[in-house]
Amino acid sequence: MAVIFSRSADKYLRLTVLIALFGGAGAIGLIAYLSHPAVRDTGYAPAQPVEYSHKLHAGNLGLDCRYCHSTVERSAFAALPATEVCMNCHARVKKDSPLLQPVRDSFATGAPIPWVKVHRLPDYVYFNHRAHVTAGVSCASCHGRVDQMIVVKQTAPLSMAWCLDCHRNPDASVRPAEQVTNLGWQPDRDAAEIGREIIQAKGIAPPTNCSGCHR
């Protein structure tokens, strides 16, 4: 469905069903609730063109996030892997699996796999992965336990209030750089205390002024 319909079309389809179920008054409340920025996209988990599982590859097999999202430490965007990265293994592993047919087709034709984007900020917001990852903010703070997800799901609202909450009080969200992609990291003492030490040592100061995030 999510491949055929746009994200908003899917939302309207669900709304139509809800209106049919609960009637007009309930539906108006629901529209107000769903269009509030803070709750808009949490839970969004579109179907993907290949049944690729992070739980299997990042969780069970233990592949580091940066093996596939190789630009996340050095650029604003966290690139998706090229088909060649999948074929590093799948030229041999499960090489006749029907689930991997779209991957083999993409490799043969050179046409990229049409992955459906899950997280999206409005264009007027400035966001940079490198700034966060090198400061020690874990993928888990913003994307949840992706290593336990079969299908990637948006866990944070990505609203302005959500960004600002962390920027105003980042202590517990900053960890040693080598633990950023270790999503299940358990600190051996108070996380906020560890974060405060790193913030002081590195002079970390997330922006809270309007021009810090808006251009």
Ligand code: HEC
């Ligand atoms: C073997 C390759 C591979 C590894 C390893 C991997 N990913 Fe991914 N990731 C993908 C692919 C392919 C997609 C696009 C399809 C999807 O969303 O499932 C993706 C999508 C995502 C998305 C959603 C992007 C969007 O559209 O908004 C996030 C977030 C993400 N990965 C985080 C992680 C994190 C965190 C780790 C480490 C725990 C990780 N990935 C490890 C291949 C990988």
Ligand code: HEC
């Ligand atoms: C480091 C090796 C490795 C890489 C890289 C890798 N995979 Fe896998 N993949 C595996 C292994 C191992 C399995 C599990 C095989 C099994 O169940 O015996 C698997 C299973 C799968 C399956 C399920 C196949 C089935 O028939 O059950 C899919 C789909 C899949 N991978 C897609 C991908 C995609 C898409 C990429 C690239 C984004 C990718 N894989 C990258 C090793 C890898």
Ligand code: HEC
């Ligand atoms: C501070 C929050 C934050 C952290 C930390 C973070 N991300 Fe993201 N990520 C986002 C946001 C916000 C987007 C949507 C960006 C957009 O639409 O411009 C995103 C998008 C993505 C995407 C889709 C491609 C893109 O860049 O738009 C992938 C893949 C991804 N993140 C992977 C990761 C991985 C892997 C890590 C850890 C190494 C990570 N992210 C850490 C917030 C974060």
Ligand code: HEC
């Ligand atoms: C979990 C904590 C956390 C969240 C959530 C978060 N940030 Fe940040 N942000 C930080 C930290 C820590 C820094 C690093 C500041 C430094 O190094 O001085 C930072 C730095 C920045 C910077 C300045 C660095 C640069 O790239 O120019 C911008 C802009 C920014 N964040 C935007 C955002 C936006 C937009 C969102 C929401 C979509 C967001 N952040 C969500 C913690 C967070």
Ligand code: HEC
């Ligand atoms: C830490 C980053 C950050 C800072 C600082 C920030 N914003 Fe935002 N702002 C965002 C993000 C992210 C969104 C998009 C929210 C969404 O899509 O729900 C946004 C959205 C907005 C919107 C559109 C609201 C809407 O409902 O569509 C306005 C207006 C706005 N910001 C004004 C401001 C003003 C004024 C300031 C300074 C007082 C400010 N912002 C500071 C991140 C930030």
